[in-house]
Amino acid sequence: MSSTTTDLLQGTLDLLILKTLSLGAQHGWGVAQRIQQTSRDLLQINQGSLYPALHRLEEQGWIDSEWGVSDNNRRAKFYRLTADGQAQLDRETESWRQYAEAVRWVLQSA
Amino acid sequence: MAMLRKATNRLHTLADRGRFESDLDDEMRFHLEMEAAKHVERGMSLGEAGALARREFGQIDRFKDEVRDARGVTWLDDLRRDLRFGLRSLRRSPGFTMVAVLCLALGIGANAAIFSVLNAVLLRPLPYAQPDRLVRVYETSGPRTQSSASFADFHDWQQQSTRFESLAAWLEASLTLQGTSEPERIKLVAGTAGLFPLLGVRPLIGRTFSPEHAEPANGQVIVLGEKLWRRRFGGDPSLIGRAIQIDGSPYTVVGVMPASFDFPPNAAADAWGLFDPSPAVRQARGGGFLAVVGRLKPGVSVAASAAELRPIMSRLEKQYPVQAGRGVNVLSLRETVVGTSRPALLVLLGAVGLVLLIACANVANLLLARAAVRRREVAVRLALGAGRARLVRQFLVESLVLALAGGLFGALLAGWSLWALTPLAQSALPIAGGIPLDGRVFGFLLLISALSGLAFGIVPALQASREDVRGTLNDAGAKATAGGGQQRFRNALVVLEIALSLVLLVGAGLLLRGFFHLSGTPSGLVAEGVLTAHVSVPDARIKGATIRLFQPMLERVRQIPGVRSAAIVSLLPIQDAWTNGSYKVEGRPEPLPGQKPNAELRVASPDFFASLGIPILYGRDFTEGDGGLGVRRVIVNEALARQQFPGENAVGRQLRIDKEAPHTIVGVAGSVRQAGLDEEPLPEIYFPYTQVGAENWLGEGVLVIRTAVAPASATAAVRRAVQSIDPSLPLFRVATMEEVIAESLAARRLNLWLLGIFAAIALVLSAAGLYGVIAYLVAQRKREIGIRIALGAQTREVVGLVMRQGGGLTAAGIALGLLGALAFTRALASLLDGVSARDLLTFSGVAALLAAVALLATWIPARRAARVDPMLAIRNE
Numbered sequence: 007m008s009s010t011t012t013d014l015l016q017g018t019l020d021l022l023i024l025k026t027l028s029l030g031a032q033h034g035w036g037v038a039q040r041i042q043q044t045s046r047d048l049l050q051i052n053q054g055s056l057y058p059a060l061h062r063l064e065e066q067g068w069i070d071s072e073w074g075v076s077d078n079n080r081r082a083k084f085y086r087l088t089a090d091g092q093a094q095l096d097r098e099t100e101s102w103r104q105y106a107e108a109v110r111w112v113l114q115s116a
Numbered sequence: 117m118a119m120l121r122k123a124t125n126r127l128h129t130l131a132d133r134g135r136f137e138s139d140l141d142d143e144m145r146f147h148l149e150m151e152a153a154k155h156v157e158r159g160m161s162l163g164e165a166g167a168l169a170r171r172e173f174g175q176i177d178r179f180k181d182e183v184r185d186a187r188g189v190t191w192l193d194d195l196r197r198d199l200r201f202g203l204r205s206l207r208r209s210p211g212f213t214m215v216a217v218l219c220l221a222l223g224i225g226a227n228a229a230i231f232s233v234l235n236a237v238l239l240r241p242l243p244y245a246q247p248d249r250l251v252r253v254y255e256t257s258g259p260r261t262q263s264s265a266s267f268a269d270f271h272d273w274q275q276q277s278t279r280f281e282s283l284a285a286w287l288e289a290s291l292t293l294q295g296t297s298e299p300e301r302i303k304l305v306a307g308t309a310g311l312f313p314l315l316g317v318r319p320l321i322g323r324t325f326s327p328e329h330a331e332p333a334n335g336q337v338i339v340l341g342e343k344l345w346r347r348r349f350g351g352d353p354s355l356i357g358r359a360i361q362i363d364g365s366p367y368t369v370v371g372v373m374p375a376s377f378d379f380p381p382n383a384a385a386d387a388w389g390l391f392d393p394s395p396a397v398r399q400a401r402g403g404g405f406l407a408v409v410g411r412l413k414p415g416v417s418v419a420a421s422a423a424e425l426r427p428i429m430s431r432l433e434k435q436y437p438v439q440a441g442r443g444v445n446v447l448s449l450r451e452t453v454v455g456t457s458r459p460a461l462l463v464l465l466g467a468v469g470l471v472l473l474i475a476c477a478n479v480a481n482l483l484l485a486r487a488a489v490r491r492r493e494v495a496v497r498l499a500l501g502a503g504r505a506r507l508v509r510q511f512l513v514e515s516l517v518l519a520l521a522g523g524l525f526g527a528l529l530a531g532w533s534l535w536a537l538t539p540l541a542q543s544a545l546p547i548a549g550g551i552p553l554d555g556r557v558f559g560f561l562l563l564i565s566a567l568s569g570l571a572f573g574i575v576p577a578l579q580a581s582r583e584d585v586r587g588t589l590n591d592a593g594a595k596a597t598a599g600g601g602q603q604r605f606r607n608a609l610v611v612l613e614i615a616l617s618l619v620l621l622v623g624a625g626l627l628l629r630g631f632f633h634l635s636g637t638p639s640g641l642v643a644e645g646v647l648t649a650h651v652s653v654p655d656a657r658i659k660g661a662t663i664r665l666f667q668p669m670l671e672r673v674r675q676i677p678g679v680r681s682a683a684i685v686s687l688l689p690i691q692d693a694w695t696n697g698s699y700k701v702e703g704r705p706e707p708l709p710g711q712k713p714n715a716e717l718r719v720a721s722p723d724f725f726a727s728l729g730i731p732i733l734y735g736r737d738f739t740e741g742d743g744g745l746g747v748r749r750v751i752v753n754e755a756l757a758r759q760q761f762p763g764e765n766a767v768g769r770q771l772r773i774d775k776e777a778p779h780t781i782v783g784v785a786g787s788v789r790q791a792g793l794d795e796e797p798l799p800e801i802y803f804p805y806t807q808v809g810a811e812n813w814l815g816e817g818v819l820v821i822r823t824a825v826a827p828a829s830a831t832a833a834v835r836r837a838v839q840s841i842d843p844s845l846p847l848f849r850v851a852t853m854e855e856v857i858a859e860s861l862a863a864r865r866l867n868l869w870l871l872g873i874f875a876a877i878a879l880v881l882s883a884a885g886l887y888g889v890i891a892y893l894v895a896q897r898k899r900e901i902g903i904r905i906a907l908g909a910q911t912r913e914v915v916g917l918v919m920r921q922g923g924g925l926t927a928a929g930i931a932l933g934l935l936g937a938l939a940f941t942r943a944l945a946s947l948l949d950g951v952s953a954r955d956l957l958t959f960s961g962v963a964a965l966l967a968a969v970a971l972l973a974t975w976i977p978a979r980r981a982a983r984v985d986p987m988l989a990i991r992n993e
Contacts, residue, residue, distance in 0.1 A: 034143060035150040053151070054174035057144060058182035065122060065186060073139075076146070078153075083143045 220522020223475025225529030245316025266404030322371030363654030515573025614929025642729025735783030743806025756799030922974030
């Protein structure tokens with residue numbers, strides 16, 4: 007009866023959101039579309055779980071939000087990456103890279 | 117920085133919850149609409165697209181909850197829910213709630229009130245600059261350790277000591293303030309020029325005296341207290357520089373002191389004047405009438421200052437033989453203010469602690485019992501998936517609500533008891549002004565109660581979450597005891613409560629006996645039907661006052677219908693401080709210096725002894741003719757006669773007082789306990805008021821009037837009679853003799869009341885605690901009892917079964933309590949008059965009382981147990 011994402015997946019989701027927003031401010035739905043596109047539908051998540059993640063990231067100060075108008079003239083909440091968020095993104099990206107490297111290394115050694 | 121932003125964000129969210137919720141809703145709805153639009157673009161119908169979008173989104177409400185969690189608003193929702201749940205469950209068991217709140221209220225409230233009184237007396241700082249450096253300097257003479265000083269000695273201390281920053285002296289006088297309104301008695305404190313600078317308090321307006329400021333050569337100056345200034349002069353600032361009439365002389369007002377200032381402490385002085393001693397007073401040695409205050413230099417201890425003054429006094433002793441035997445004693449000013457009441461206050465402090473302990477034990481007991489009853493409920497909820505932390509938090513909130521409710525009622529109770537106790541306290545303790553409820557103390561007590569409540573409130577939740585849920589849900593589980601350990605603990609609590617109550621009750625009982633013993637002590641006079649009233653004649657008019665004023669006054673008073681006899685005396689027994697002097701028996705060898713016998717000296721008119729019901733044992737009373745030229749007659753009391761002339765008749769013997777011609781004893785009167793009912797009678801010498809010079813002692817005389825009717829009803833007539841002789845003489849401190857005696861017992865009465873109240877509270881709490889435990893035990897054994905009844909057990913047997921359990925606890929409690937009482941009452945010894953701290957009657961009486969109450973508290977649930985319907989009991993609940 008706990009939340010859908012485990013801790014590991016939660017961290018991953020956060021990273022994906024930060025990365026997506028690093029490419030430009032976006033509203034929640036836009037972020038979801040982007041993640042689906044760039045992961046080529048490999049990462050299937052309940053779309054709803056995006057929102058707790060977004061709010062959590064905003065609480066931590068890595069992203070900022072602002073109400074604006076969408077492309078189709080609807081009222082939408084836009085999120086953008088903050089300076090702290092950018093720094094966090096860089097840190098996380100680096101540690102992911104190291105992790106992937108280590109796994110590849112382990113898998114390669116017979 | 118990030119934390120700050122986080123905090124402000126949270127606050128915003130909490131502050132505008134509605135906006136937050138609607139925004140969240142909008143955000144998610146936008147998402148769903150966009151998603152649905154995407155599907156519609158791909159060719160789906162609107163309905164299908166919406167459904168698909170919702171399905172892919174997932175449970176909206178769940179995610180909303182997660183968002184709320186992430187935003188930190190859930191805790192508020194949870195709290196609100198816990199609060200509502202807690203209140204509801206408390207409402208559902210009103211008996212428990214009321215008793216628990218009452219216990220807490222008693223413990224917190226009554227104790228907060230007492231602590232406030234203690235704070236007002238013991239802890240409130242004195243209203244002077246750096247009061248910790250202020251000391252009182254007394255002279256000692258024989259057994260008296262706090263005697264007044266002579267001006268000459270004071271002056272020498274000033275000149276010769278180095279450890280004092282400054283010294284000042286004062287005396288108090290009651291004078292009559294005259295003017296356009298009715299004449300009024302005021303209390304004037306006349307001090308040396310250095311007094312105000314020593315105290316270091318600034319006046320409200322105007323100025324005070326100081327050695328630098330030369331006062332005008334003519335007339336006297338005065339500094340008023342704010343209360344008098346506002347009451348009598350309407351707070352008029354132009355009064356500064358003007359003169360007011362006191363005892364026929366003009367006093368120029370130079371300043372007003374703020375209402376928060378009072379010197380000496382708690383004296384309720386109305387005004388302060390300058391003390392200008394005459395040359396005779398400046399030189400007099402061998403004891404005086406001045407009180408001395410000093411400010412120690414920084415870093416000098418009280419002991420060090422005394423050590424410096426002692427050799428000075430020794431030198432003076434050698435220089436002036438009349439100073440023989442006089443020493444010096446230094447006490448901190450605070451000590452002199454608090455000293456006499458400290459033992460009683462400390463005892464009360466102990467009592468306060470005990471009651472608080474009992475109250476907390478009771479609350480703990482109640483909570484544990486309730487927890488045991490709710491085990492089933494807890495088990496069910498755990499089985500349904502409630503989080504353990506959630507459960508614990510909920511119980512915590514419930515306990516907190518209980519503690520706060522107790523605190524609220526406690527505050528009300530504290531406020532009310534302070535209001536009720538203040539007049540009683542003021543008559544007995546050195547407190548001027550009201551007693552505020554000390555917020556710190558109240559907060560502290562609330563904290564303790566809350567903590568104990570919390571501690572015992574979460575125990576059930578913690579315990580239940582750990583044990584076997586299934587076991588509890590079984591039928592059999594309902595019968596299982598809530599852990600033998602917990603039951604033993606609760607039993608121990610009750611035993612402790614009973615023991616503590618016993619201690620308090622014994623203390624109160626002993627005080628009560630002591631009080632009755634004291635008030636039953638024969639005072640030596642007959643107090644019923646006697647009216648007393650003080651009359652003062654200013655110094656300027658005291659010469660010839662006996663003939664001019666007192667004789668006609670008494671004559672008038674005697675003519676009032678209902679008056680049996682009237683007299684005047686210089687000091688009223690039991691009420692007033694004493695004036696003593698030394699004397700010598702004529703015809704005996706000269707006693708060594710410092711060993712001259714002392715006696716109280718009084719001046720009285722004829723009929724004084726008859727008016728107060730003091731018997732004349734030998735010889736006769738004074739007559740009006742006992743004061744002619746060359747006539748020197750005195751009356752002594754039985755204590756003196758016994759001391760100086762044991763076995764002989766003192767009448768006809770002669771005494772020499774000071775250097776005058778010898779006085780002849782013409783009568784021996786019965787002894788009166790002048791210094792108070794708890795002291796032995798002191799030797800006394802009475803002079804007739806017609807004797808040359810005697811009237812000087814009647815500057816503030818007391819009329820003593822024996823009436824056939826109720827004494828208070830004669831007051832108006834007496835006042836008229838006095839004012840018909842001289843309208844400028846006010847009558848004050850009018851009281852019946854019975855009231856005077858009662859007032860002397862006031863301090864003891866206060867202690868008695870307070871301790872008695874505490875003991876009663878303790879008794880009630882313990883009885884309630886015992887009742888609760890026994891009732892719980894009965895509930896536990898309902899099944900067993902039902903079976904027994906079904907098998908034919910009589911009511912008597914069942915009752916006996918239950919009461920045996922209660923009896924065991926009670927006996928243990930009483931035994932423990934007796935031990936404790938033996939230790940505690942030793943501390944009371946100084947407050948008991950004539951009653952042993954181990955008085956058998958009190959101890960056994962209290963034990964019996966407690967046993968009887970405990971019996972009742974056990975009997976009620978026992979009776980109920982016997983009426984249990986066996987069928988219902990055997991069946992499952």
